[in-house]
Amino acid sequence: xxxxxxxxxxxxxxxxxxxxxxxxxxxxxxxxxxxxxxxxxxxxxxxxxxxxxxxxxxxxxxxxxxxxxxxxxxxxxxxxxxxxxxxxxxxxxxxxxxxxxxxxxxxxxxxxxxxxxxxxxxxxxxxxxxxxxxxxxxxxxxxxxxxxxxxxxxxxxxxxxxxxxxxxxxxxxxxxxxxxxxxxxxxxxxxxxxxxxxxxxxxxxxxxxxxxxxxxxxxxxxxxxxxxxxxxxxxxxxxxxxxxxxxxxxxxxxxxxxxxxxxxxxxxxxxxxxxxxxxxxxxxxxxxxxxxxxxxxxxxxxxxxxxxxxxxxxxxxx
Amino acid sequence: xxxxxxxxxxxxxxxxxxxxxxxxxxxxxxxxxxxxxxxxxxxxxxxxxxxxxxxxxxxxxxxxxxxxxxxxxxxxxxxxxxxxxxxxxxxxxxxxxxxxxxxxxxxxxxxxxxxxxxxxxxxxxxxxxxxxxxxxxxxxxxxxxxxxxxxxxxxxxxxxxxxxxxxxxxxxxxxxxxxxxxxxxxxxxxxxxxxxxxxxxxxxxxxxxxxxxxxxxxxxxxxxxxxxxxxxxxxxxxxxxxxxxxxxxxxxxxxxxxxxxxxxxxxxxxxx
Numbered sequence: 001x002x003x004x005x006x007x008x009x010x011x012x013x014x015x016x017x018x019x020x021x022x023x024x025x026x027x028x029x030x031x032x033x034x035x036x037x038x039x040x041x042x043x044x045x046x047x048x049x050x051x052x053x054x055x056x057x058x059x060x061x062x063x064x065x066x067x068x069x070x071x072x073x074x075x076x077x078x079x080x081x082x083x084x085x086x087x088x089x090x091x092x093x094x095x096x097x098x099x100x101x102x103x104x105x106x107x108x109x110x111x112x113x114x115x116x117x118x119x120x121x122x123x124x125x126x127x128x129x130x131x132x133x134x135x136x137x138x139x140x141x142x143x144x145x146x147x148x149x150x151x152x153x154x155x156x157x158x159x160x161x162x163x164x165x166x167x168x169x170x171x172x173x174x175x176x177x178x179x180x181x182x183x184x185x186x187x188x189x190x191x192x193x194x195x196x197x198x199x200x201x202x203x204x205x206x207x208x209x210x211x212x213x214x215x216x217x218x219x220x221x222x223x224x225x226x227x228x229x230x231x232x233x234x235x236x237x238x239x240x241x242x243x244x245x246x247x248x249x250x251x252x253x254x255x256x257x258x259x260x261x262x263x264x265x266x267x268x269x270x271x272x273x274x275x276x277x278x279x280x281x282x283x284x285x286x287x288x289x290x291x292x293x294x295x296x297x298x299x300x301x302x303x304x305x306x307x308x309x310x311x312x313x314x315x316x317x318x
Numbered sequence: 319x320x321x322x323x324x325x326x327x328x329x330x331x332x333x334x335x336x337x338x339x340x341x342x343x344x345x346x347x348x349x350x351x352x353x354x355x356x357x358x359x360x361x362x363x364x365x366x367x368x369x370x371x372x373x374x375x376x377x378x379x380x381x382x383x384x385x386x387x388x389x390x391x392x393x394x395x396x397x398x399x400x401x402x403x404x405x406x407x408x409x410x411x412x413x414x415x416x417x418x419x420x421x422x423x424x425x426x427x428x429x430x431x432x433x434x435x436x437x438x439x440x441x442x443x444x445x446x447x448x449x450x451x452x453x454x455x456x457x458x459x460x461x462x463x464x465x466x467x468x469x470x471x472x473x474x475x476x477x478x479x480x481x482x483x484x485x486x487x488x489x490x491x492x493x494x495x496x497x498x499x500x501x502x503x504x505x506x507x508x509x510x511x512x513x514x515x516x517x518x519x520x521x522x523x524x525x526x527x528x529x530x531x532x533x534x535x536x537x538x539x540x541x542x543x544x545x546x547x548x549x550x551x552x553x554x555x556x557x558x559x560x561x562x563x564x565x566x567x568x569x570x571x572x573x574x575x576x577x578x579x580x581x582x583x584x585x586x587x588x589x590x
Contacts, residue, residue, distance in 0.1 A: 105381050187435065194421045194432045201419035203381055205481060206407030206436035 011280035020157035025275050031165040033271020034172040035234075038227040039244065040251040040263035041179070042220045047257050048183075048196040049216040050101065052112040056120040058245020060221060063127050064089070065228030065237040069139055070131040078142035082225070089221030090214075097213045105209070106199070124239065133239055138232030140164055145233075168230040172264075175226060179219075180260050192216060196258070250298035256311020265309060270294045325353035328489055328521055329375060329411070334389030336370050336379065336545075344370045345545040347389070350523075352489060357515050357522045359536035359553065361529050361566065366542040368525035369416055372491040375523070376413035377403050393489075407436045410488030416525075417497060418474040420481075422467030426458055429466045429477050433484030444484075450518075451480040454510055472503040479507070483514070489521040490514075496528045504528065508535045529566035533557045541566070 015022045039061065046054040067088055071081035100115050141147055146163040183189040195202040195212050203209060231241055247270065255266025274293040282289040301308065329352035336345040345367045352358045360368050373379045374386050377398065391398050393411060401409070412433075421429050430451055434444050452459040455476045461469055466477055475495055482490050492511070496504040512535050514520045526532035533539055533553045541549040541562070549556070556562050 106383060187431075190424070190428055190432055191435055193424060193428075194435075197421040197423050198419050200378065200381065201415060201421060202432070203378055203403045204376065204413045204415050204419070205433050206404040206412070206485060207432065208402065208404045209381075 006284055007281070014280060018157070020154055020159055021279075023154070024159045025279050026272065027159065027161060027165075029272035029275030030268065031169055031271070032275065033268035034169050034264070035227065035230055035267070036244075036247050036251050036270050037264040037267025038172055038175070038223060038230075039248040040255065040267055041176070041260065042223040042227065043248055043252055044255075044257065044260060044263045045179075045216055045220045045223065049192045050112070050213055051109055051196065051199075052101075052116060053109075053257075054220070055113065055116040056123060057220065057224065057248070058242035059120045059123045059127075060089075060224035061228045061231065061245065062237075062239055062241045063123055063228075064221070064225040065138060065232040065241060066127055066131050066239075068225070068228065069136050069232070069237050072139045072142060073136075078139055078144075081139075082143070085225055086222065089225065090218050093214045093217035093221060096217050097210055101213050102210060128239075135236040135238035135240075138229060138237050140229070140233045143229070164230070164233050168233075171226060171230075175223070176260065176264055183260060188212075188215065247294060250294035252308070253298040254301050254308055256308025259308070259310035262308055262310030270297065273297060325356060327351045328354050328394060329523065330390075330392045331371070331375065332390050332392075334371075334374060334391060335387050336367075336374055336384055337387050338382070338384045340385075343545070344384070345374070348542065348545070348547055349389075350540050350547065350550070352521055352523050353537075354488075355515065355519045355521055356538065357511070357524060357536045359532040359539040360523060360525045360542060361527075361532060361539055362542035363527065365544075367545040368542055369493055370545075371542070372413055372493050372523065372525055375406075376411060376491055377401055377406050378413060378415075404436055407485050407487075410486075411491065412482045412485050412487045412489075413491040414478045414482045414493060414495070416493040418471070418478045420466040420469075420474045420477050422465065424466060425463055426466050426469065426473075426477055427462040430458070430480050430484050433481035436485060447484050447486065451483050454483075454514065455480050471498055472500075472507070475499065475503075475507055476510075479510070483518075483520075487520060489523065491523045491525075493525045494527065495524070496526060496531060504531055511535060529562070 039057065042057045042060065043054060046052055046057070064085055068081050068085050071084050072078055076084065096119065100119065101112075104112055104115060145167045148163055150161040150163065150166070152159045152161065183192065191202070191207045191212055192215070194205075194207060195209060199209060202212075228237075228241070231244060235241065251263060251266040251270050253266075254269055255262025255264070270293075274290045277293050278287070278289045331348060331350045333347050333349050334345055335343070335347060337343050348367065348371055350358070350360070350371075360371060362368055370379070370384065373382065373384065375391055375393075375398070379385065381403075386399075393406075393409060398406065406412070421432065424432070427448070430448060431444070434447060437444070457473060458476055458480055461473060466474060469477065479490070479492070479495070495507050495511070499507070508531055511522060511524070515522060524532060524536060533556055536553045538552045539550065539556045540547050541556070549559070549562070551559075557567075
């Protein structure tokens with residue numbers, strides 16, 4: 001009886017008696033969720049357009065954050081550094097297309113996947129060689145993001161909204177809206193989806209795969225940069241940052257590998273779920289729940305809804 | 319009536335040899351011409367090299383690890399060797415691939431719009447092309463909002479042809495439009511091909527296994543066997559040719575005959 005009470009009733013009683021704490025947990029979970037969503041978005045973009053599960057996406061996030069900070073340390077103004085990072089990612093996208101994707105055209109998905117693992121190690125090596133691996137702080141203030149936090153008194157206590165978290169959420173939302181419109185309404189977006197569906201047919205109507213791949217890797221690079229800035233602000237900018245990339249896997253499984261909305265909503269489910277679960281149910285399980293919660297949810301999805309919430313159903317004509 | 323003697327040659331394939339993966343020799347000396355405004359049929363059984371021939375013209379070959387190792391292909395007098403498929407579409411040659419290859423997760427209308435990917439024109443001109451396609455394929459207009467993956471085989475073939483039409487092509491390379499379709503639907507598709515040929519003056523290079531229908535609509539034909547052209551001529555002559563009748567149309571001097579009764583030494587006869 002006691003255990004049932006502890007699982008089914010006590011957490012809700014606690015939520016009700018300290019609403020400020022609950023709202024704080026929701027907000028923290030929401031921000032973490034949008035950031036998970038952003039990482040997953042990078043995967044989704046490349047998966048949609050080239051059918052490749054891009055193992056190197058997390059390291060792209062690290063590369064973005066690291067190169068941004070390093071450029072700034074060289075004495076380049078913050079916003080110019082951002083532009084330099086964008087140029088760097090464009091060059092990278094072009095190189096990936098020339099040296100990897102073009103050579104492996106019409107090969108099996110697994111071969112392409114393996115090539116992105118190779119790419120990951122090349123980027124790690126190159127980044128360590130050029131930028132060094134010393135952890136450093138993200139240049140948040142220099143980029144003009146507001147500092148400090150808002151305190152919103154309510155009930156007996158108060159809820160803190162970090163300014164950087166607010167910026168992260170706002171920018172993530174703007175980015176998602178732009179990408180969704182880009183994919184569904186523009187000619188290039190339509191081309192991207194066409195390539196995702198059928199390479200050969202896309203080629204036959206005159207869509208240049210090479211051009212599409214450069215675009216999509218570049219866009220994934222931009223997403224990585226935004227992710228890198230805000231994750232970098234939450235922890236340090238170092239190679240350890242790529243660990244959070246693995247959090248994107250459950251997000252993808254929940255949201256579906258091919259859906260932009262799915263990536264975001266999957267991110268929110270994981271972000272909110274693990275925060276709430278950690279605070280209210282965690283003590284029962286000896287805490288540390290945040291580490292595995294996402295994977296358990298993903299497992300449930302794999303069992304009952306393998307295409308995810310918004311993933312493309314396999315279309316089969318009978 | 320179309321007369322191929324007086325027409326200018328659009329596409330000139332001259333003695334090409336095609337190798338896949340640097341090792342598999344598929345075409346060994348194929349030559350053919352496609353005239354402006356004509357329907358040219360490319361006939362032959364499975365593995366004869368029909369699709370490969372079309373892909374070497376549209377340059378889709380390279381993405382399948384194939385390569386033209388000998389011979390030349392020219393379109394409007396210019397070599398197409400260094401062009402990619404997008405360049406070919408821009409210069410007026412588009413391929414409708416075997417097995418339709420619609421974009422399943424795009425709607426019918428979005429599928430059609432991808433056909434205009436290479437055109438740099440305003441929305442009103444694209445809309446005009448869309449209306450033209452819907453005019454030829456009224457059924458697609460009814461289904462424009464449904465995902466192409468959920469449409470029937472015949473509708474998918476229409477989407478594939480309509481999509482090609484959106485690029486305002488001069489020549490369509492049509493690969494096995496009859497594949498997996500009911501005979502009535504095959505006739506319907508071929509009727510539309512004929513209309514497009516006559517009214518929009520689109521030239522067709524048509525790869526078909528269905529010799530009967532293809533020779534009914536084509537102006538001239540080539541018969542491929544094991545990567546070689548073994549016979550060519552005006553469609554009418556091919557239809558009358560006793561060997562074609564026997565091997566591809568299942569007819570003999572005594573009229574329709576069963577494959578079972580064909581003597582084996584006759585059956586094995588090849589024009590090699």
